[in-house]
Amino acid sequence: MSRPTRRTVLGLAAAAVAGAAGLRPGVAAASNPGRAHGWATATLARMTLEEKVGQLFVTYAYGATAQTADRRNVTAYGVATPAEVVAKYKLGGVIYFAWTDSVANPPQIAALSNGLQQASLAVGDKVSVPLLISTDQEHGVVFRVGPPATQFPGAMALGAGRSTADAREAAAIAGAELRAVGVNQAYAPVADVNVNALNPVIGVRSFSSDPTLxxxxxxxxxxxxxxxxxxxxxxxxxxxxGDTVDDSHTSLPTINHTREQWNTIDAPPFEAAIEAGIDSIMTAHIVVPSLDPSGEPATLSKPILTGILREQLGYDGVVITDSLAMAGVRQKYGDAEVAVRALEAGCDQLLMSPAMDVAYNAVLAAVRSGRITEKRLDQSVYRVLRLKHLNGVVADPMVDVAAVPSVVGTPEHYAAAQRIADRTTTVVKNEAGLLPLSAGPRKVLVTGYGVSTTQTLANRLTARGATTTVRQTGATPSDTAIAGAVAAARANDLTVVLTMKAWDTAVTDKQGKQQKLVKDLLATGKPVIVVAVRDPYDIAYFTAAPTYLATYSYADVSMESLAKVLYGELKPAGKLPVDVPVAGSPATKLYPFGHGLTW
Known part of the structure; x- marks a missing residue:
């Protein structure tokens, strides 16, 4: 008997996952590798050069339907509708965002996806190739398809829960709901190891600071x-x-890990992803001198993408760039040269080039001149085509719009999300023995970050007998808002204050206003519960707080879990998935990985 392929293993695992998640049987319409190879090879042989180059590009288009005319498309692409954008560049993929009007609600997304697939299937004279339709659906703090789609608490919350079964079930449900609306690729999971508490761009998007976890x-x-x-x-x-204090959206970070550190910290999650049969890997716009001393960002580095990812790690799936509109990849070269160099480095798809005409024509010219050989071009196009066939996109590119409500945001999926969230809330401090709260009426102020988050939590506390007042103060509370919250705290029996990345005064809170809010509330002498609804690192700035919890997420399910823990309906089970360092002393642990109280 021949050894089963990774794709076969994934298919066998799917039945158990689907059963646990309550998914429809056969939701994974994956093909076998032999058929995928045959179709991709035959299709590639019939494609024009322009069609091949189009498969290398993934971009966005403005409009809620494939036929919606939008001036922004004319400005960016010279055509009016999303369907025309697909046709003009013979695109390999499209990415959805809220700001492109792509994700208003599940039926709209499904109809848009069908319209774009119809446009893509009509592009070629001799071939018919569907789109990869993608979005950043990490859950937690980064998601594009919002409610009524099921919302999970995100990567670091899953790290706090420590359960691979929960992580797998959350992903299975998320994937099934995306597939139901025609999205056939999720830019997830985040495999970065967040070993730097001052990381402004990854943070809770990472599962942990522990490479094995x-x-x-x-x-x-x-x-x-x-x-x-x-x-x-x-x-x-x-x-x-995972180890940077710079954001590649606005600058070019340098990661100063040695090669040994990279091998032990950064590489294991990608090695595990490859072993699990990962379909695609996204590059980072970062410089890693120990891997490539040239100073090129990894996206443009042949030693990193070809030498390490392809040859050392043995990865032969699709490599896609992070957005080419980000500053981290645009510091040294123009948009034409970036596109060509990314392909030369080993990328297969180019995401969100800010100048599509320039980039598309630059790649065409590079192939025609011989700078990029047709053999090299065909390698990337083959990988893209193979991925589409392996995931059933070729066999079944369209979705049933009428069936969307039976898959997206079902009661069973919501219940699964709540069960998972209930295993993630972490009690870091309970020095005054305030928790769990006793039964009985009390007046509670809910303040701090998030209009919907504070109100959602207040509703959960009201349902448990509290009389609640809400004073949302945001990520950068004004002095007036702080004074109002402090006055309200004095008039209530208990305050619950929610913080969101309060440590990051350089980015979200320039004057340390969230820190001031918490310290002024503590100074009232009234009981205060501080809850980090994003990064758990905030506690380093609130060491005087006797009661502190971390939810890693401001999703509704996380607020329900928080309420259950506060009232003793749940024994807190979450453990810190990262080391929390002392403020200003990153090498000194305030609370170690694995810390978490219960009762």
Whole structure:
């Protein structure tokens, strides 16, 4: 008997995952590798040069339907509708965002997806190739398809829960719901190991600061998305974006890990993803001198993408760039040269080039001049085509719009999300013994970050007998808002204050206003519960707080879990998935990985 392929293993795992998640049987319509190879090879042989180059590009288009005319498309692409954008560039993929009007509600998304697929299938004279339709659906703090789609608490919350089964089930449900609306690729999971508490761009998007835990949960989510969910997954951001204080959206970070550190910290999650059969990997716009001393960002580095990812790690799936509109990849070269150099480095797809005409024509010219050989071009196009066939996109590119409500946001999926969230809330401090709260009426102020988050929590507390007042103060509360919250705290029996990245005064809170809010509330002498609804690192700035919890997420399910823990309905089970350092002393641990109280 021949050894089963990774794709077969994923398919076998899918049945168990789908059963646990309550998914429809056969939700993963994956093909076998032999058929995928045959179709991709035959299709490639009939494609024109322009069609091949189009497969290398993934971009966005403005409009809620494929036929919606939008001036922004004319400005960016010279054509009016999303369907015309697909046709003009013979695109390999489209990415959805809220700001492109792509994700208003599930039926709208499904209809848009069908319209774009129809446009793509009509492009070629001799071939018919469907689109990869993708989005950043990490859950937690990064998601594009919102409610009524099921919302999970995100990667670091899953890290706090420590359960590979939960990670796999969350991914399977997320994948099935995306597939139901025609999205066949999720740019998830995040495989970065967040070892830097001051990381402004990754943080809770990472599972943990522990490479083994990140590797285990990354592999679990790959299996969930590709097997149970039936869509392509994409591990990001290679070779690892977890140890930086710079944001590659606005600058070019340098990661100063030695090669040995990279091998032990950054590489394991990507190795695990590859072993799990990952369909695609996204690059990072970061410089890693120990891997490539040239100073080139990894996206443009042949030693990193070809030498390490392809040759050392043995990866032969699709490599896609992070957005080419980000500053981290545009510092040294123009948009034409970036596109060509990314392909030369080993990328297969170019995401969101800010100048599509320039980039598309630059790649065409590079192939015609021989700078990029047709053999090299065909390698990338073949990988893209093979991915589409392996994930069932070729066999079944369209979705049933009428069936969307039976898959997206079902009661069973919501219940699963709540069960998972209930295992993630972490009690870090309970020095005054305030928790769990006793039964009985009390007046509670809910203040701090998030209009919907504070109100959602207040509603949960009201349902448990509290009389609640809400004073949302945001990420940068004004002095007036702080004074109002303090006055309200004095008039209530208890205050629950929610913080969101309060440590990051350089980015979200320039004057330390969230820190001032919490300290002024503590100074009232009234009982105060401080809850980090994003990064758990905030506690380093609130060491005087006797009661502190971390939810890692401001999703509704996380607020329900928080309420259950506060009232003793749940024994807190979450453990810190990262070390929390002392403020200003990153090498000194305030609370170690694995810390978490219960009762």
């Amino acid at each position: 990140v590797a285990d949960l990354t592999a679990a989510q790959v299996t969930g998305l590709e097997g149970g969910g039936g869509i392509a997954s994409c591990a990001k951001h290679f070779p690892g974006h």
